Amino acid sequence: MSYLVLSNGVVFEGQRIGAAGDSIGELVFTTGVVGYLETLTDPSYAGQIVMQTFPVIGNYGVIEEDFEGQTAVKGYVVRELCDTPSNFRSQYPLDKFLKDNNIPGICGVDTRQLTRIIRDEGVMNAIICDEIPCDLTPVRQYRVRGVVADVSCKHSQQFWADGKRRYSVTVIDYGEKRDITVALQQRGCDVIVVPQNTTAEEILKSGTDGIILSNGPGDPKENTFCIEQIKKLLGKKPVFGICLGHQLVALAMGADTEKLPYGHRGGNQPVKDLLGTRTYITCQNHGYAVVAQSLENKGIVNYINANDGSVEGVQYPSRRCFTVQFHPEACAGPNDTGFLFDRFITMLGGDN
Numbered sequence: 001m002s003y004l005v006l007s008n009g010v011v012f013e014g015q016r017i018g019a020a021g022d023s024i025g026e027l028v029f030t031t032g033v034v035g036y037l038e039t040l041t042d043p044s045y046a047g048q049i050v051m052q053t054f055p056v057i058g059n060y061g062v063i064e065e066d067f068e069g070q071t072a073v074k075g076y077v078v079r080e081l082c083d084t085p086s087n088f089r090s091q092y093p094l095d096k097f098l099k100d101n102n103i104p105g106i107c108g109v110d111t112r113q114l115t116r117i118i119r120d121e122g123v124m125n126a127i128i129c130d131e132i133p134c135d136l137t138p139v140r141q142y143r144v145r146g147v148v149a150d151v152s153c154k155h156s157q158q159f160w161a162d163g164k165r166r167y168s169v170t171v172i173d174y175g176e177k178r179d180i181t182v183a184l185q186q187r188g189c190d191v192i193v194v195p196q197n198t199t200a201e202e203i204l205k206s207g208t209d210g211i212i213l214s215n216g217p218g219d220p221k222e223n224t225f226c227i228e229q230i231k232k233l234l235g236k237k238p239v240f241g242i243c244l245g246h247q248l249v250a251l252a253m254g255a256d257t258e259k260l261p262y263g264h265r266g267g268n269q270p271v272k273d274l275l276g277t278r279t280y281i282t283c284q285n286h287g288y289a290v291v292a293q294s295l296e297n298k299g300i301v302n303y304i305n306a307n308d309g310s311v312e313g314v315q316y317p318s319r320r321c322f323t324v325q326f327h328p329e330a331c332a333g334p335n336d337t338g339f340l341f342d343r344f345i346t347m348l349g350g351d352n
Contacts, residue, residue: 002106003132004077004114007125007140011132012114017081018098018105024142025049025074027126028287029115031266034060035283035332040076040097041067043151043175044243044285046217047144049075049126053115053266058082061090062097068177068331072151072217075128076105077114104128122261123287147218148226148244151175152196159191167348170194170208174216174226174244179329183341184212189348197225200232210238210348213245215327220247220257220288227252234319238347240340241323243286249323250314256294260310263287264325267333270306271313271326279306282326283333289325290314320347 002016006027029051030039036057039050050073059082076098083093098105106128118124125142127133152173159181166188171181173193181191194203196216203211211233230252233239241249247257264284272279290311292301303313303324313324327333328340 001130003129004106004109005127005129005132005136005139006117007136008121009136010117012109014106014108016105016130017078017095017107018076019102021104022127022129023049023075023104024125024127024139026123026142026144027051027077027118028123028263028265029053029111029118030285031268032332033267035267036094037063037066038068038332040073040103041069041071042177042285043069043072044215044217046072046147046151046175047074049073049077049128051077051111051114052079053111055079055111056082058094059085060087061085062092062094063087063089064091065089068179069175070151071101071103072147073103076103077109077111077128078105078107079109079111081107118262123263144218145222148174148196148216148223151217153193154195156195157193159185159193161188161190162186164188165190167209167345168192168207169210169212169348170203170206171212171214172196172198172203172226172245174214174223174248176214176216177327177329177331179331180212180214180242183329183338187341187345189345196223198229200229203233204236208237210240210344212344213239213241213248213323215243215245215285217244219259220244220251223248234316234321237320238344239319239321240344241321243325243327246314246323246325247288247290249316249321250290250295250299253298253316255298256291257288258291259288264305269326271303272306273303275302280336281334282337283330284326286325
């Protein structure tokens with residue numbers, strides 16, 4: 001027997017999966033029907049206990065080729081864990097992955113009721129444990145802090161273009177998903193991935209043609225050093241910000257961010273194009289958003305979330321920069337917005 005105890009005192013009883021031991025984290029839910037491997041290996045989940053709303057998880061096992069990065073989750077919650085995966089690519093069951101990566105988990109809980117609680121009361125902390133604690137103070141006091149430095153690479157890494165080289169691109173790694181680099185390689189870019197504490201001067205000195213600001217975890221306002229470097233980069237080279245990178249650019253431009261009640265996580269988030277006629281289905285993972293009103297005279301909002309109207313994309317024409325809150329690399333998720341990488345490549349050629 002194991003327990004998931006919320007910071008408001010609500011207790012869910014279930015069965016232990018994954019690693020042994022207690023784990024405290026910020027409990028969030030993701031609505032993806034597939035893509036649990038990409039979720040578990042997305043560094044943007046650092047410091048969080050992840051709950052899958054889809055009821056059966058693990059039915060295609062573990063496929064290491066699909067990993068997006070190093071796992072950083074604090075715990076895992078599912079309704080039912082499949083221990084007999086069936087897929088020709090499967091290498092081993094999901095429970096082995098959880099144990100190998102020291103991720104405590106729990107199954108057999110009512111994830112539908114859990115989702116309702118978070119939607120009504122907002123994201124809250126929780127603990128996965130084998131004994132219900134008498135004092136929930138440590139759970140209530142837990143905060144996701146300093147996670148960008150934890151998940152960013154520690155040394156620069158070079159990746160070569162697929163086929164003929166067209167451009168050189170620097171990706172600043174705040175917790176980058178691997179397929180951002182892959183999308184650039186497929187478009188003829190040599191890619192150098194640099195740590196989050198790399199200075200603007202170092203990046204510009206390298207002679208790069210353009211800069212990608214990657215996704216990442218946590219509160220964007222914590223990253224004061226990164227914001228200062230972005231201020232120095234804007235207008236010097238074409239810049240494309242994704243997820244956390246989108247939020248950091250807004251802060252660098254003097255706009256504001258805020259925490260959402262329960263965020264957007266999953267591969268089915270609708271995004272409306274304000275400059276066109278389409279609504280795209282996108283992959284997302286974030287708990288913070290740019291405040292629309294704070295962008296006045298700073299940037300042009302061109303995408304919004306069709307569910308809650310929050311900012312999903314901004315253009316900064318005078319700075320040769322555009323940013324999106326969602327994931328155009330779409331892992332795991334639909335490929336609707338992959339064209340944004342093509343737009344960035346066009347900017348590298350001097351056409352804004």
